[in-house]
Amino acid sequence: MASRVLRAGSFIARTVPPPASVASVLSRRTFSVSARMASSFYEPGWEPEAPSVKTEIPGPKAKAAIAELDQVFDTRSLNMLTDYQKSVGNYIVDADGNVLLDVYAQIASIPLGYNNPALLKAARSDEMINGIINRPALGNFPPTDWAHVLKSGILKVAPKGLNQVFTAMAGSDANETAYKAAFMYRRQRERGGHHVEFTEEELSSSMLNQAPGAPQLSILSFKSGFHGRLFGSLSTTRSKPIHKLDIPAFDWPQATFPLLQYPLADHAAANAAAEAASLAEVEHLLLNHPLPPCAVVVEPIQSEGGDNHASPAFFRGLRALTRKHGVLLIVDEVQTGVGATGRFWAHEHWDLPHPPDMVTFSKKAQTAGYYYGDPLLRPNKPYRQFNTWMGDPARAILFRAIVDEVERLGLVESTARVGGYLYGKLEGLAGRYPGQFGNLRGKGMGTFIAFDHPKRDVFLAEAKKVGINIGGSGQSAVRLRPMLIFQEKHADLLVEGLEKVAKKLA
Amino acid sequence: MASRVLRAGSFIARTVPPPASVASVLSRRTFSVSARMASSFYEPGWEPEAPSVKTEIPGPKAKAAIAELDQVFDTRSLNMLTDYQKSVGNYIVDADGNVLLDVYAQIASIPLGYNNPALLKAARSDEMINGIINRPALGNFPPTDWAHVLKSGILKVAPKGLNQVFTAMAGSDANETAYKAAFMYRRQRERGGHHVEFTEEELSSSMLNQAPGAPQLSILSFKSGFHGRLFGSLSTTRSKPIHKLDIPAFDWPQATFPLLQYPLADHAAANAAAEAASLAEVEHLLLNHPLPPCAVVVEPIQSEGGDNHASPAFFRGLRALTRKHGVLLIVDEVQTGVGATGRFWAHEHWDLPHPPDMVTFSKKAQTAGYYYGDPLLRPNKPYRQFNTWMGDPARAILFRAIVDEVERLGLVESTARVGGYLYGKLEGLAGRYPGQFGNLRGKGMGTFIAFDHPKRDVFLAEAKKVGINIGGSGQSAVRLRPMLIFQEKHADLLVEGLEKVAKKLA
Known part of the structure; x- marks a missing residue:
């Protein structure tokens, strides 16, 4: 297996090639070496092998930075102070270098993982830069290529x-x-x-x-x-x-x-x-x-x-x-x-x-x-x-x-497949840890899976300690919201982490 | 004065150096030649000498494109189909290559002109690209540098x-x-x-x-x-x-x-x-x-x-x-x-x-x-x-x-100065064209100037024909919303254009 050098971060030594299903696609990439070298972003598509938690979360660096931030911006809902430059793929990295498997994904809003190479390319395009620096009033002055x-x-x-x-x-x-x-x-x-005009009464009362x-x-x-x-x-x-x-x-x-x-x-x-x-x-x-x-x-x-x-x-x-x-x-x-x-x-x-x-x-x-x-x-x-x-x-x-x-990567189909795999594993957990994976739901719904836990907030906090960033919803649900690049190997790591938490809370 | 080659567009021949006040600053720029050459953006800071209207607005190219766009996106409030790649500084360029002095500025939302070089640089920065491709949920996962x-x-x-x-x-x-x-x-x-808890009634009634x-x-x-x-x-x-x-x-x-x-x-x-x-x-x-x-x-x-x-x-x-x-x-x-x-x-x-x-x-x-x-x-x-x-x-x-x-450019002070200059010129117009520049207002308020016109919508349409993109507000006001890079020379062109319209409508 090829070894690649990544910039900085704590998980260089654990870096391994991505799963075969993704690797076969990545090999077709055409990013030039010079473009790679000029970037301060991680090598596209490569991820750490597993989560790695080295400090409390927040750790000492995060605590200091959060205290500074709180002077000007409400931080009471802060979950993790995040180092986005170091986050990659399914892994989110915090200010202290803790590396977590992220199945929350910015409240279900990251589609393709952190520092995705295709999005990086799009972000560097003249088209994107034009959109950033010349923001139109779309209703009045749409760009010539807006239809396209x-x-x-x-x-x-x-x-x-x-x-x-x-x-x-x-x-x-x-x-x-x-x-x-x-x-x-x-x-x-x-x-x-549509053709009927407003009445005077409508105009004035509005x-x-x-x-x-x-x-x-x-x-x-x-x-x-x-x-x-x-x-x-x-x-x-x-x-x-x-x-x-x-x-x-x-x-x-x-x-x-x-x-x-x-x-x-x-x-x-x-x-x-x-x-x-x-x-x-x-x-x-x-x-x-x-x-x-x-x-x-x-x-x-x-x-x-x-x-x-x-x-x-x-x-x-x-x-x-x-x-x-x-x-x-x-x-x-x-x-x-x-x-x-x-x-x-x-x-x-x-x-x-x-x-x-x-x-x-x-x-x-x-x-x-x-x-x-x-x-x-x-x-x-x-x-x-x-x-x-x-x-x-x-x-x-x-x-x-x-x-x-x-x-290009068939990520909807991939998510359906991985979701089925994950759901099966969670059914196993539910059987082994009665009461902790209640009302398991989302079968056949890709990775959009959830379960109830009697100590939900404790569960989420404990998950973080074992390297899983995960969210809740409603009163007692743990909701899984992996990105679309979440593969079977990530499902294995997720289930392994959840089992550690379940054991502890059993 | 140095001559610079601009990419495409109809106004190459009319390109002149910017006003001295801006030129002295531009000479301090450090953009490398290679960065310039690699770009499909206009050379920073340079503008056409004057507006240039060659076709009806919308012209034939715009009409075709608007018809296409309208199939998927409501175009009834469309003002000009805009070529943002060709727009530069105070000048907005439409799909047919018409070049208008823009004192509407995307409903008062463009601060520094189209294709501003400083914003171009910011848009190309790793920091910006990181913000684009790794969009955070700021309340939960703010970036480590968010306070900064x-x-x-x-x-x-x-x-x-x-x-x-x-x-x-x-x-x-x-x-x-x-x-x-x-x-x-x-x-x-x-x-x-702050310390008082919500009542049960508040919780349930909410x-x-x-x-x-x-x-x-x-x-x-x-x-x-x-x-x-x-x-x-x-x-x-x-x-x-x-x-x-x-x-x-x-x-x-x-x-x-x-x-x-x-x-x-x-x-x-x-x-x-x-x-x-x-x-x-x-x-x-x-x-x-x-x-x-x-x-x-x-x-x-x-x-x-x-x-x-x-x-x-x-x-x-x-x-x-x-x-x-x-x-x-x-x-x-x-x-x-x-x-x-x-x-x-x-x-x-x-x-x-x-x-x-x-x-x-x-x-x-x-x-x-x-x-x-x-x-x-x-x-x-x-x-x-x-x-x-x-x-x-x-x-x-x-x-x-x-x-x-x-x-860096002192643009607030510049806007105060240019606004005073413009207001004086408009007072002159108001004197020469009674009834057309009614209730002139905004003295001492920079370029945030307006006046009433009895045929406001006609006035706006005629202004476009003479190369001025300008907006209305309220029932009868013409509102000026130049960008912060609007200088005395632009004010002269604006007043010249408005006078043409006033003559026609007199």
């Missing part, structure tokens, strides 16, 4: 049936602009069509934040759902009080999400009943809520809310219900999108007869926005859905590079 | 008295997160302090979007103000119906902004009365509105709303009133900040005895967020003010490069 950038990137992976996009900055504004599109769509229909100009309508979301933390999105977020306390909210309706019991096979009837009850509640709210919902927003898997799944049949039912009542269906794929469930979009698992009306995206896409298909979702006049930047071409170019790499 | 990036950039230009920052993505979420901070601050005070957990409180804004277009910010935006129609809004209060009469010297008493009346209305709303305001948000100059100014005395009065009633003052410097008024922050013109509680920023900063000083504006628990990305180190690094360049 969209079609070769964001729209190349558009969900089936949705061929247009409104670009945004992050998940929250992607959802909120989708909500705005839904409100305008609904009011235009009520008004009699400036007073009063109906009819500011309508008494709503977005329906689900209990324990998460859709962002700005004022509109937070009104649909129902994850935890700490996300919502002291912030004014719209009095919008929420339906119960069908909280399934596991193993699914043992609770088929109860779960089907829970899903039917949820759909009945949705229908009741659509018909009876004092602020009529103009859209239902739903995550394919409630992610922040605790990794709550529902069956494809449930989502097909939801699509049927929303169509029946002329209400839009917005699928929030901010966390589930871009391959992690073993399909590019998680809602592909549902086999819908009619696509969602809008699909929102961000995180692993590194850009954001909502896809749509119906031309009537473009409001009837310009400047109704508008803001200064309306997205970011630099990040759209990055997403294009991500898409290219996902396709 | 903040202190040497965003915080280096922090408004006096405000030494901390919460970073965001754009103006809308900068304002909304500032509002959230204000609501939490208020409720913590009402609860008896999940239902009901008081007391989701409090019946408000943000007070001003009529014709603009603070963004997401649900919370839009509830404080009072610019135009087209911005607000069909979007549900919080029933928050608005006060009348003192609409001054010009020339100011001729209407001193009436203007003072208008400002006093506005302050009285603010006080009345603070004391009597059913949703008590916990903050007042105000722009130093109402920008989207029509370039409405008020006197420093008005703002000092507003600061005094808000302090008197324990209400926070949020100054929205998204459009006014970063030098355009001849001070780095427009509120520096006010000579406030106590700083604003929060100052929000974006646009020319190319990043976003809110500055604050009071440690109690950090909510009492982690994860209350939080989101996945919480800003963007890549854009923070860009802002640092902008700040460095602004300081």
